[in-house]
Amino acid sequence: MADGTKDTKSSNQMWGGRFASGPDAIMEEINASIGFDKKLFAQDIRGSIAHATMLAHQGIISAEDKDKIVHGLSTILSEIESGNFEFSRQLEDIHMNIEARLAALIGQAAGRLHTARSRNDQVALDFRLWVKEELQKTEAMLTNLIAAFLDRAEEHAESVMPGFTHLQTAQPVTFGHHCMAYVEMFGRDRSRVRHAIEHLDESPIGAAALAGTGYPIDRHMTAKALGFREPTRNSIDTVSDRDFAIEFLSIAAICGMHLSRLAEEIVIWSTPQFGFVRLSDAFSTGSSIMPQKKNPDAAELVRAKTGRINGSLIALLTIMKGLPLAYSKDMQEDKEQVFDAAESLELAIAAMTGMVRDMTVNTERMKAAAGSGYSTATDLADWLVREAGLPFRDAHHVTGRAVALAESKGCDLAELPLADLQAINPAITGKVYDVLTVEASVASRKSFGGTAPSEVRKQIAFWRARN
Secondary structure (H helix, E strand, O other): OOOOOOOHHHHHHHHOOOOOOOHHHHHHHHHOOHHHHHHHHHHHHHHHHHHHHHHHHOOOOOHHHHHHHHHHHHHHHHHHHOOOOOOOHHHOOHHHHHHHHHHHHHHHHHHHOOOOOOHHHHHHHHHHHHHHHHHHHHHHHHHHHHHHHHHHHHHOOOOEEEEEEOOEEEEEEEHHHHHHHHHHHHHHHHHHHHHHHHHHOEEOOOOOOOOOOOOOOOHHHHHHHOOOOEEOOOHHHHHHOOHHHHHHHHHHHHHHHHHHHHHHHHHHHOOOOOOOEEOOHHHOEOOOOOOOOOEOHHHHHHHHHHHHHHHHHHHHHHHHOOOOOOOOHHHHHHHHHHHHHHHHHHHHHHHHHHHHHHOEEOHHHHHHHHOHHHOOHHHHHHHHHHHHOOOHHHHHHHHHHHHHHHHHHOOOHHHOOHHHHHHHOOOOOHHHHHHOOHHHHHHHOOOOOOOOHHHHHHHHHHHHHHO
16 A cells, blocks of 8 residues: 555455465464364373373372362363364464363463473373374284184185286195285284384373473383383483384385285286185175176275375375474474374275175185196196106206197196106106196195195194284
8 A cells, every 4th residue: 555554455365365364374274283183182181190190299289289180181081072172273282272271170270280391292292192002903903804814714724726926827825825925914014013012112201392301200100100111211302203103104004015915916806807706795886887897996995095104104204304303393294194094004904804804715716727827837847856856957847848738739737648748758657647736736835834734724823822
């Protein structure tokens, strides 16, 4: 304006319609975290109760104030759980929302709760508690998934299927053995979860802003009250550490990758071309235009969730990679990544557990496919080594000639006349046909960890004992 008066309308247009009040509105929008960190309410209240109890025990606050604080926090917990708590964006985060409500409930005593702590160690505590609980939940879900695979493996310890390399038929295996491969994979995921719980099992509360506190607090007392093994040992690292969140996302990404590989196999196996498994309507959808379609949507969505989880891991690694010690506001961006990945992982594990228990296995189709592609060729080579005394490389060459001959005649190895085999190598006898069936092939693989039904059952027993 010519007279120097501020043109409010023009200013607001400059900032955009969403930010009607200009820079202040933008700052509120970028600064507030209550929209997502309210998920930490139970952990925040639990941590505050432990902190207040310790302060009273150490004579830092009175027992009367402690009782008021604990009662007030318990009331707030009930209000939030019942949906009767009003969250305010103006109060920025879950900590200030609870603190403001506590002051409204109990008055001046509420102000004593923040003695000897900072929002820096407070949020580190809340988030660490949340991640620990989520890891414990993930551990239980993986145990259920492993149990589902053990049941299917036991059911199909002798069911023959083709084993693949390069997605080409390689050697016959059993479906039980294939299931046990996923038991091993998800067992490693569960081990990583357990190690992560051990790594993060230290209490941050009492580190304060970054330097500790001059009050005579007892950090071992609060650690014990909150179920941690011990308190953290360096106050600077404590408030700047998000390794526990990154480790959770790393585990989620690896587990998600395993789930995605399994989902891919289910998608392939459920096609008419393979027909190895069939999912019920509970885990499939139809087509809006093609009435014959039965789509494995649940498996496809599990496969897709992995991309979200991977994105969350990369996002948090990128957020943390350039931060100087100790705390920076950038770290506020850690939670949404973890919350989203946790939700995706939970859903993916639950869906996959359901699919493993639900799917119908077509053993006849698998058995027929197991003999395709000359899958018993290695058994012929091994027979030549054992019975005819050939070096394996020579046996490999002889077997290759036999496969080429069978290919030219359009038949399986077991259908080649003995005379044809002896024309390739005179040492071959009629006994060779005993090893050229898929059943004989899998039964012979008795090495530790092999596909022989007897070995599969040993591994099932081992995992049942530890699951």
